[in-house]
Amino acid sequence: MVPRKTTLLVLYNPAAGAGQAREFFEHELLPVLREHGHEPVQIVPTASPGHAGEVVVKFLNTISEQRLDIVLGSGDGTLHEILDAVDHVGPTELHGRFRELTFALVPCGTANALYASLFPPTPGESEELLASKTQSLQSLLVDAMTTRPLTLARTTLLSMSAAPQSADARTSIAAVVTSTALHASILHDSEALRATHPGVERFKLAAQQNITRWYRARVRLFVSPPAVPGATLTPGVEVYDPVKDQFMLSGGGETSLGGTIVELDGPFAYFLSTTNADRLEPTFRVVPKQSTFPPPSLSSPATMDVVVVRPLRDPSISDASEQSRQAFAQKCMTVMGGAYRDGAHIKMRYGSNGEIVEGQGEGPTVVEYFRCNGWEWIPEEDDEAAHLICVDGEILQIEQGGKALCQALQDLGEIKVSAYA
Numbered sequence: 001m002v003p004r005k006t007t008l009l010v011l012y013n014p015a016a017g018a019g020q021a022r023e024f025f026e027h028e029l030l031p032v033l034r035e036h037g038h039e040p041v042q043i044v045p046t047a048s049p050g051h052a053g054e055v056v057v058k059f060l061n062t063i064s065e066q067r068l069d070i071v072l073g074s075g076d077g078t079l080h081e082i083l084d085a086v087d088h089v090g091p092t093e094l095h096g097r098f099r100e101l102t103f104a105l106v107p108c109g110t111a112n113a114l115y116a117s118l119f120p121p122t123p124g125e126s127e128e129l130l131a132s133k134t135q136s137l138q139s140l141l142v143d144a145m146t147t148r149p150l151t152l153a154r155t156t157l158l159s160m161s162a163a164p165q166s167a168d169a170r171t172s173i174a175a176v177v178t179s180t181a182l183h184a185s186i187l188h189d190s191e192a193l194r195a196t197h198p199g200v201e202r203f204k205l206a207a208q209q210n211i212t213r214w215y216r217a218r219v220r221l222f223v224s225p226p227a228v229p230g231a232t233l234t235p236g237v238e239v240y241d242p243v244k245d246q247f248m249l250s251g252g253g254e255t256s257l258g259g260t261i262v263e264l265d266g267p268f269a270y271f272l273s274t275t276n277a278d279r280l281e282p283t284f285r286v287v288p289k290q291s292t293f294p295p296p297s298l299s300s301p302a303t304m305d306v307v308v309v310r311p312l313r314d315p316s317i318s319d320a321s322e323q324s325r326q327a328f329a330q331k332c333m334t335v336m337g338g339a340y341r342d343g344a345h346i347k348m349r350y351g352s353n354g355e356i357v358e359g360q361g362e363g364p365t366v367v368e369y370f371r372c373n374g375w376e377w378i379p380e381e382d383d384e385a386a387h388l389i390c391v392d393g394e395i396l397q398i399e400q401g402g403k404a405l406c407q408a409l410q411d412l413g414e415i416k417v418s419a420y421a
């Protein structure tokens, strides 16, 4: 097959991960591109936070083509900055013609969750650095038809009175993960450890600092119309049943003209949603059904997978005392350990004394695993830590009395986003 040639922009973040992107691009990646006859119209090392988004928006304003390919050397955070910047400008201002943004991802960050999800590590895989980092790029170079549409998630921070559509509501776009609770606290605290711990171990250190914390909030999971004609209809809020090994319509859901809603009361230990990604690090497969039972590529409305841990489901926990939180921390560690064992946590249940059993028994599942179109997180006013939201590594703060709304989307306005896969 003849590779399609499109306008090509190369961007890399020299500060991502262990700071090796510049050397890798200059000495290894750019020569490969040129050998294949691709001459990028611009090669930009990012100079500061936010720069990647500015470069892309400025560039889109100068081209008349409908589509752009970006070779992106970074982690998930820089991809997020670009998508967020494009979303804030909107398709009309981008000539109104621009339609398609496709990324060849080169993993130069810390976690590289999206890359690791698209190209999961397999035992015995090539140890060769160039080969392991250029799988998405190879797809651009060799057979540019293999792209995967990316589902996005837009988070809107709402004040007590504001409507979601209000022009001044703060929004942020994720291609990978939107979270609250433990995961948001980890990302918040781990940034301070970046200089001393450039690898994923800083996430483990930050997890230890926060593992006993519970977060007081209410959640509404929802699926809302309208449906796109011809798409696979998303039936309602679904919950994963480990016995049947499939998603079932959630029994607790209310159906109304506005769609279905499932309400969850706190406290929460863990609350995280992903699109596109089944893992947050190469071996931390926390949302495994994103790959073993992926949503249809055109489902309407778009869906995200949501993983929740609520301590009061544990039959041995009846209050939020220090002792209960210490005891539950061990179980949280067991859940996280299950995610590192290829996603084993989604089959864990409580025995009658609160012990965690795997793949048997009839007790409540330790993890609640949902598939839905979006969620609202409404923190209790006096719980400061419950006001943090993580959007692909960016930390947002819900204002007092406010809430966060997160919804999965097929595109940004009319701009389709995809990755070479």
Ligand SMILES: Nc1ncnc2c1ncn2[C@@H]1O[C@H](COP(=O)(O)OP(=O)(O)OP(=O)(O)O)[C@@H](O)[C@H]1O
Pocket (backbone or CB within 6 Å): 013, 014, 015, 016, 017, 018, 046, 047, 048, 049, 050, 051, 074, 075, 076, 077, 078, 079, 081, 108, 109, 110, 111, 112, 113, 392, 393
């Ligand atoms: N020249 C620069 N100097 C300092 N920071 C930069 C520069 N360019 C970009 N950044 C910032 O670097 C941050 C980290 O980038 P990125 O998320 O891509 O890598 P990472 O955090 O190491 O990986 P991951 O998100 O996969 O864990 C981004 O928030 C971005 O704003």
